[in-house]
Amino acid sequence: MRDGMRDGAAELGAAAAAALLLAWYDRHARVMPWRTSPADRAAGERPDPYRVWLSEVMLQQTTVAAVRAYFRRFTERWPTVADLAAAADADVMAEWAGLGYYARARNLLKCARAVVADHSGEFPDTEVGLRTLPGIGPYTAAAVAAIAFDEPAVVVDGNVERVVSRLHAVETPLPASKPALVALAAGLTPQQRPGDFAQAMMDLGATICTPRKPACGICPLWSLCAARAAGIAADLPRKSPKPAKPTRRGIAYVAVRADGAVLLETRPAKGLLGGMLGFVGSDWSEDPVPAPPLDAGWSPAPFAVRHTFTHFHLELTVHLATPPQTAAPTRGSFTPRDAFRPGDLPTLMLKVWQAAEPHLP
DNA sequence: TAAACGTGGAG
DNA sequence: TCTCCAAGTTT
Structure with missing residues (x-):
């Protein structure tokens, strides 16, 4: 009582x-x-x-x-x-x-x-x-x-x-x-x-x-x-301590054709950045599995993209290619340059684009 | 219950 | 550089 x-x-x-x-x-x-x-x-x-x-x-x-x-x-x-x-x-x-x-x-x-x-x-x-x-x-x-x-x-x-x-x-x-x-x-x-x-x-x-x-x-x-x-x-308020963030790694593939079209995919509707536009890439893990979306002369870019999410750090290696018009990607699709607005990308992917763009031919 | 899920600003 | 944090929800 x-x-x-x-x-x-x-x-x-x-x-x-x-x-x-x-x-x-x-x-x-x-x-x-x-x-x-x-x-x-x-x-x-x-x-x-x-x-x-x-x-x-x-x-x-x-x-x-x-x-x-x-x-x-x-x-x-x-x-x-x-x-x-x-x-x-x-x-x-x-x-x-x-x-x-x-x-x-x-x-x-x-x-x-x-x-x-x-x-x-x-x-x-x-x-x-x-x-x-x-x-x-x-x-x-x-x-x-x-x-x-x-x-x-x-x-x-x-x-x-x-x-x-x-x-x-x-x-x-x-x-x-x-x-x-x-x-x-x-x-x-x-x-x-x-x-x-x-x-x-x-x-x-x-x-x-x-x-x-x-x-x-x-x-x-x-x-x-x-x-x-x-x-x-x-x-106050006191809070329980938070666990440390691990670092994961991955590869992002940036392919831009001679006509300017950019290879992009809409990410799966669940999980990180779900439903958002992005570059095709590997998984993000301790030991990522490479997954190039098409046969092209991929060359590793001379920079890495770092980004921190809520629960882990990510270090992305970027691979660049300029594939022919006829290239048919296994993932994603080529988006005409005038239909590609970098502002439509989530911040991680925008960072990839901003880092990669100056290095494209 | 705990983990997943973004980003940018402040100190 | 690095940690904390902001008008939380879902699984």
Whole structure:
């Protein structure tokens, strides 16, 4: 059984924290293309669920600075979920190129098509309903429900984990502490303005309650923060150590015909860079197996391409060739030079192209 | 539960 | 150079 008096005190503290945070947000909310201002909402304007969803997916593990340009291009090219659902896969993957975590783009299309096919073109207006869609997990479902539909869902991202772990001085390391942090966040979440509250928590984490050197001196929750009082704010949240990254190697084959056509392939829909355009190559492993896609006078390029993924370093050797017009590759196909936009490539492949291009005849 | 899954910026 | 980290989801 829970202690009624202590619960009452905790509720008062939670209400105070939410009120302080919302007051701070009203003065300091950052302007972003996917947000409506409190003033606009007071005038009756509602956030567009499509834009809220699109921004939240783009923002998964990705900085606001990186997302801005992509959000603008996507919404200009595909203004509604129906427009996106009707887009060609290759166009969406190309537009996402460079943003990373490409499963998001694949699921983005699946989700848009599911909304059109199964939900009459309207996003479900509850956390539970949203959770059933591809690419929408616990965080995104709660965020869209709160921001677009005013549902008091408990929104917990990395910012909220940090803010809450400090506010309550939770010393258990992540990810073990996650359930406790969600419970604490639930206790803070108000019934009124849940969308603003969620965005306020995330803005606070992004601008004041930062991972390193938090600006406790100007924090609206200063007076309520247990970690600040204990002098350990900068040490929280504690995290379990991460495993070291191994180095893998591979070979990329860059073939450009005399007419300028470039050999490219669309990568398999699963796995690393899945669904993205790229150069044909070997596997990536400790001991890669060469796999030239056609008989040609391949010559090793005088450089290597290094790239680091989430869980390993990659060192690519590049082989160059200028095959005849008649060459028939076993993998990929030759793309006319004027149809090849290097910007459609994921960053690793763009690095390969930028390194190889000056060495072509 | 843990591993897979990108990238660019900050310190 | 190198580690950490950013509005996580899927398998």
